[in-house]
Amino acid sequence: MYLTVRNATKTYGPFTALDSVSIEIEQGEFVCLLGPSGCGKTTLLRLIAGLSRLDGGDILLEGAALSDLPARKRGFGIVFQSYSLFPNMTVAENIGYGLKIRGTSRSEMARRVAELLELVKLPDVADKYPGQLSGGQQQRIALARAIAVDPRLLLLDEPLSALDAKVRAELRGEILHVQRTLGIPTLMVTHDQEEALALADKIICMNHGVVVQAGTPEDLYQRPKTRFVAEFMGISNLLSTDAVRRAFPALLATRPEGPDDRVVACLRPEQIGLIPAPDGSATATVRGISFLGNLRRLEVDSAVGPLIVETHGAAPCREGDRVTLSIAPEACTWVADDMARQMAESPA
Template sequence: MYLTVRDATKTYGTFTALDRVSIEIEKGEFVCLLGPSGCGKTTLLRLIAGLTELDGGEITLEEVALSDLPARKRGFGIVFQSYSLFPNMSVAENIGYGLKIRNVPSSEIAARVTELLELVKLPQVANKLPGQLSGGQQQRIALARAIAVDPRVLLLDEPLSALDAKVRATLRDEIRQVQRSLEIPTLMVTHDQEEALALADKIICMNHGIVVQAGTPEDLYHRPATRFVAEFMGSSNLLSAEDVAKFYPDLLATRPASTETYLACIRPEQIELIPAEDGTATVRSMSFLGNLQRLEVDSPTGPLLVETHGRPCCCTGDKVHLSIASQDCTWVLDDADQPKAIPA
């Protein structure tokens, strides 16, 4: 494994920001640390970067311990939410700064800056100051500066959260293209589920200072292990085992054999809705969202969210049957009271 964190612990007084967290990143892998504010993801990124000291555990890069190595010697590139460009330097000077302090010849710096400006699609702004650029352009320059020195790992701390939605989506795609073309191992902090699903090879979902689940975007969306992950990774319908036994008994076949409390998780798009005069559910409301319809349905198990593509097949107030295939049901641990770490 390329970068490994084992049992990382960080406390601030009586508050435990990280509680024995372990993660792994392979060469060329794009990993997202995902979770709500205060879950420990930025603390973990800062520990890896060397900007914060470990209280326990270890961090290794290619089997070499990093704990005693200062941030400037780790060879990592870092991009922050706030751009952090030097306002009195031109774009070209900002990008080449890391190379200049490493005493790289001027001709090589100029060639590298030109190459990176082409890579981030801003060849025309080399002589401008950061204040003359838009937020999206500044973040592209911050990315170019971070990768100018060929970092061993690229660390991104919510780099898109200060941008508007359209710019964020465009820059998100460009970051992924750049990362793939250069094959830089990348760790990105985000609280945006859509961002993580679109970018990551692997998502590490955190809550209350622990890793609650790690896996591919498909794993976390279609096979969440806990109630927290199911609810955090998009919309979900959660049904008790009692309700499932009464109204959807076919789903019980996949329920884990355990004394712990599990809930049936069904995504809105996994519910088939069939208009029927004798239907047991009623459409309460409908929302048009462009490529899909989102319906709130009153059912015998309580309110359910259903999403359908194409033209609506029913109207508000219509009676409907609801059908759920057993393979579309995932049973999740009810961790509402206390998050639990799930093995990767």
């Protein structure tokens, strides 16, 4: 294992930001720390960067403890949400700063800066100042600055959050391209599940200072372990055991043993099929349809309450149509109802 975080704990007064968190990153891997704001993901990134100190646990890089090493000696690269380029230096000076500190020769530095500008597709801005660039350009330069020193680990702290949608999508591709080309193990913090799904080899989903689930994007989307993960990773229909027993008894086949309130069934909107049923066999009614370009999202009233269904291609039905629902038993994932337990713990 390349980077190992073992039982990392960090508290701020009475508030526990990280509660014994353990994660692993392999050589060359792109890992996303995903979670809502306040879940501890940025705290974890800052601990790994050496920008704040652990209260408990270890961080190991290739088996060696990092805990006593100040940030500047870790040899990592970091990109912040706020770009954070040095305003008094040109683009070239910004990118070359880490090399200058390491005593790289002037000519070598110039060569490397040119190469990196080429890599982030901004070959002509070397002599500009950060204030003269757009947000997206600044963030590319920040990326180039971070990778200029051949970091042993690349840390990205919500690097796309300050950008508008189109630039964000572009830069997302850019980051992936650079990471794949150079094979730098990378840890990115984000609260955007779509971003995490698109970029990561592995997603670590966090909530309330603990890791809820870690796995491939497919794992987290299709096989969420808890209700929190299911709801965080896109839209899902969550049904209680009782509702499933009444409406879709076939789905009970995959249900794990245990009391009714322990687990809920998770059905992704695209896994529910709609069959028009003008006759008396209909079990549901289409309440509304939103056209989203590449797909249609339908709200359906059923015996178990409202469900969300997504279809590609032409609409199978219109608003007010009576339909029956088809769900393959293997499409249903039973997830632990961690939200109910949390609500029970904190009555507020």
